[in-house]
C-alpha cells in the first residue's frame with residue numbers, strides 16, 4: 261500500500277469516528293488563520309496532551325519513503341504546550357507527547373549500543389537563539405536512560421545539536437558568554453557569545469574533545485555587527501553572537517564538520533589539533549564553486565552533514581539546509597536543502613541537487629535536511645512549521661504544515677521521518693466525556709448531560725491497531741476476551757465508543773495488528789463516573805497462535821483458562837453473543 265493510500269484510508273476511517281480530528285487536506289482556510297496560528301486538539305482521555313492538527317498542502321505522491329513516524333518539537337508564541345512529539349507519518353495523528361519536558365529541540369531516533377533511543381534536548385531558550393538545558397536519551401519505554409550535560413563550563417548545553425557518533429560519544433553545542441573587548445565596535449564593557457562544541461562519552465559524560473570558535477575565528481568573519489538584532493554586545497545575555505554554531509558532525513577520519521550561521525560557513529575541523537582544515541562558504545571560503553556560486557552562496561544555514569561517513573571517495577557528499585531566503589538578508593529566492601559534491605583534493609564544490617520549497621517557503625531560521633534510507637530527502641522548514649518530502653532527484657512528493665507558514669508564531673527546529681516502536685510503561689487511559697471540537701464548541705455526545713461516550717488513548721504506544729472493549733453491567737471484574745463487547749479500530753491518538761445506556765463497567769484492551777495483547781486500561785464505572793484499577797487481564801486469542809513475545813507478563817493465561825471463565829462473562833449478563841466483534845460502520849448498539 262502506498263503512503264498516499266494509507267493516508268487516505270486512515271483519514272476516511274477517522275472521519276467516521278471523531279475522537280481525533282483528522283488532518284485537513286488542502287484546507288484553504290488553514291493558512292488564513294481559520295483555526296488559529298497553531299490549530300490544536302485536546303483529548304478527553306488524556307489531558308496532558310495537546311496535539312497539532314496538520315494541513316496536508318500537497319498529498320503524498322508515489323515513492324514516499326516508509327518511515328513510520330515524524331519527529332517534531334513545536335514551540336513559539338502560539339504554542340502554549342511546547343513538547344517533543346512523535347506523529348504517525350500516515351495519519352498525522354500524534355503518538356507521543358511529553359509536555360513535562362517543555363521546549364525541546366532536535367527530536368529524533370539515534371542508535372546507541374545497537375539500540376534505538378529517542379533523543380532530544382530540552383530546557384530553557386532565549387530569544388537570541390540559544391538555550392540552557394540537557395540532552396536526553398529515552399528507551400522504547402520512554403525511560404530516561406541518559407541525561408547528559410555540557411562539561412566544565414559556566415553554562416549548560418545548548419539547543420542546536422545532540423548528535424551521537426558510532427563510537428558511543430555525543431556531539432553537543434554550547435553558547436558561553438565571555439567578557440570581550442568590543443571597543444572597536446563602539447561597545448564599552450563588551451560581551452562576546454562564544455560558540456563551542458564538545459564531544460562527550462555517553463556512558464560517563466566525560467569530556468573527550470572541546471573546540472571554541474574564538475580560538476580560531478576573528479570577529480570580522482561575522483556577517484552581522486554588534487548592535488544587530490538581539491546582539492547589542494552589552495550584557496552576557498545579549499552578547500555579540502559572531503559565530504552561532506548550529507550543527508556538528510564527525511567523520512570516520514575523526515574530524516568534525518561544523519556549521520556557523522553568522523559566518524555563512526561550514527568548517528572542517530581537525531579532530532586532533534582543532535585547527536580549521538578548510539572552510540566552505542563565508543569570508544574565508546576555500547572552494548572553487550563549479551555551480552556559478554550556488555554551491556557556496558548559502559547563508560544563515562543549518563544542519564551540515566556528511567551524507568555518507570565514508571571519507572575515502574572523492575567527491576564527498578555533504579547535505580545542509582540553506583536559510584539564504586531569510587527575509588532580513590535575502591541571498592536566495594527561497595529556502596532549499598542542498599546536496600553538494602565536495603572535492604577536498606581539487607577543492608571544488610558543486611550542487612548535485614537543490615531541494616527547493618514548492619511553496620517558496622522562506623525560513624528565517626532553523627530547518628534541516630534528512631537523507632532517508634530509500635534516497636528521498638525530508639526537509640523541515642524550521643521557523644515555518646512545515647515539512648516536505650522530496651525524491652532523491654528533488655521532486656517534492658508531499659508537504660504538510662502544523663501551524664501558519666510565515667506566521668512567526670510556531671516553529672519546529674528540525675523535522676525527521678524515521679521508524680520507531682514505543683511501548684510505554686504506563687497503562688492506556690480511559691475516560692468518558694464530551695467532544696470538544698477544535699473551534700472550542702463542546703458537544704455532549706451522551707444522553708442527559710452525562711456523556712456515555714468513552715474515550716481511550718495510550719500516550720507513546722506506537723503499535724495499537726485496535727481496541728477491544730470489555731463491558732459488563734453487573735461485575736467490574738473485566739479480565740478476559742470473553743467479556744468483549746466491541747472491537748474498534750484505533751482512530752489515531754484517541755478512540756471513542758458510545759455506550760448508549762446500560763453497561764455500567766467498561767474497560768479497553770489495546771491490541772496490535774496481529775491482535776496480540778499490548779495493555780489494558782483501568783475499569784471505568786459509568787454510573788459513579790470514576791476509574792478504578794482492574795485485575796490483571798488474561799488475554800488469549802480465540803484462534804490458536806503463539807503468544808506475542810511483546811505481549812507482556814499480564815497476557816499469560818491459556819485458552820482453556822480463559823474459556824473456563826466464560827459463564828460469568830459480561831456478554832451473558834448483557835444478553836449478547838459471546839465475543840461478538842462488531843464492525844465500525846453500521847454497528848448494532850447492544851446497550
Ligand SMILES: *[C@@H]1O[C@H](CO)[C@@H](O)[C@H](O)[C@H]1NC(C)=O
Pocket residue numbers: 305306307308689719
Ligand atoms: C497526566 O499527568 C499527571 C501528572 O504527571 C499524571 O499523574 C497523570 O497520570 C497523567 N494522565 C495521563 C492520562 O497520562
Ligand SMILES: *[C@@H]1O[C@H](CO)[C@@H](O)[C@H](O)[C@H]1NC(C)=O
Pocket residue numbers: 394404407409
Ligand atoms: C537532567 O539532569 C539535570 C542535572 O544535570 C537535572 O537538573 C535535570 O532535572 C535532569 N532532568 C530530568 C528530567 O530529570
Ligand SMILES: *[C@@H]1O[C@H](CO)[C@@H](O)[C@H](O)[C@H]1NC(C)=O
Pocket residue numbers: 412467
Ligand atoms: C575546567 O575548566 C577550567 C577553566 O577552563 C580548566 O582550568 C580546568 O582544567 C577544567 N577542568 C577539567 C576537568 O577539564
Ligand SMILES: *[C@@H]1O[C@H](CO)[C@@H](O)[C@H](O)[C@H]1NC(C)=O
Pocket residue numbers: 425426427510511512513514
Ligand atoms: C571511532 O573510533 C575509531 C577508532 O578509535 C576512530 O578511528 C574513528 O575516527 C572514530 N569515529 C568517530 C566518528 O568518532
Ligand SMILES: *[C@@H]1O[C@H](CO)[C@@H](O)[C@H](O)[C@H]1NC(C)=O
Pocket residue numbers: 537538539543544545546607
Ligand atoms: C583557505 O583559505 C585561507 C585564506 O582565506 C588560507 O589561509 C588557507 O590556507 C586555505 N586553506 C586551504 C586548505 O585551501
Ligand SMILES: *[C@@H]1O[C@H](CO)[C@@H](O)[C@H](O)[C@H]1NC(C)=O
Pocket residue numbers: 551552554
Ligand atoms: C543558481 O540558482 C538559481 C536559483 O535557483 C538558478 O536560477 C540558477 O540557474 C542556478 N545557477 C546554476 C549555475 O546552477
Ligand SMILES: *[C@@H]1O[C@H](CO)[C@@H](O)[C@H](O)[C@H]1NC(C)=O
Pocket residue numbers: 574575603605606
Ligand atoms: C582533480 O582534477 C583533476 C584535473 O581536472 C582530475 O583529473 C582529478 O580527477 C580530480 N580529482 C578528483 C579527486 O576529483
Ligand SMILES: *[C@@H]1O[C@H](CO)[C@@H](O)[C@H](O)[C@H]1NC(C)=O
Pocket residue numbers: 326327633634
Ligand atoms: C523501508 O525502506 C528501506 C529502504 O528503502 C528498506 O531497507 C526497508 O526494508 C523498508 N522497511 C519496510 C518495513 O518496508
Ligand SMILES: *[C@@H]1O[C@H](CO)[C@@H](O)[C@H](O)[C@H]1NC(C)=O
Pocket residue numbers: 692693694702703704709710711
Ligand atoms: C458535557 O457537556 C455538558 C454541557 O454540554 C456539561 O454540562 C457536562 O458537565 C459535560 N460533561 C463532561 C464529563 O465533561
Ligand SMILES: *[C@@H]1O[C@H](CO)[C@@H](O)[C@H](O)[C@H]1NC(C)=O
Pocket residue numbers: 697698699700701
Ligand atoms: C465547531 O465545530 C463543530 C464540529 O466540527 C461544528 O459542528 C460547529 O458548527 C462549529 N461551530 C462553530 C461556531 O463554528
Ligand SMILES: *[C@@H]1O[C@H](CO)[C@@H](O)[C@H](O)[C@H]1NC(C)=O
Pocket residue numbers: 276277278279695705713748756757758759844
Ligand atoms: C465516536 O463518536 C462519534 C461522534 O463524535 C460517533 O459518531 C461515533 O459513532 C463514535 N464511535 C463509536 C465507535 O461509538
Ligand SMILES: *[C@@H]1O[C@H](CO)[C@@H](O)[C@H](O)[C@H]1NC(C)=O
Pocket residue numbers: 737739740795825828
Ligand atoms: C474475576 O474473574 C476471574 C476470571 O473471570 C475469576 O477467576 C475471578 O475469581 C474473578 N474475581 C472476582 C473478585 O470476582
